[in-house]
Amino acid sequence: MSSEHKRVEILWPDGQRSVSHKGEDWLVAARQAGVHVPTGCMGGSCGACEIDVDGTTVRACISTVPAPASGPLKVELATDPYW
Numbered sequence: 001m002s003s004e005h006k007r008v009e010i011l012w013p014d015g016q017r018s019v020s021h022k023g024e025d026w027l028v029a030a031r032q033a034g035v036h037v038p039t040g041c042m043g044g045s046c047g048a049c050e051i052d053v054d055g056t057t058v059r060a061c062i063s064t065v066p067a068p069a070s071g072p073l074k075v076e077l078a079t080d081p082y083w
């Protein structure tokens, strides 16, 4: 198995877990988990898609799933999805 496709467990804000792999687009990983990440420009400039990954804010539309240091990656949505 290639390290390029390292299996990554993701823990979403609603407590749901999903399995993705290193290098997957965040928006694809979220969609596979049934999690809606809001988007705007899709080019990295508006910030609508920001999520927190293990405490680091990333723009989901231009970022991919990193290899976790240990355990599942913990994702928080930067904006409240329930309003």
Ligand code: FES
Pocket (backbone or CB within 6 Å): 038, 039, 040, 041, 042, 043, 044, 045, 046, 047, 048, 049, 050, 059, 060, 061, 062
């Ligand atoms: S959708 Fe605009 S920064 Fe990601």
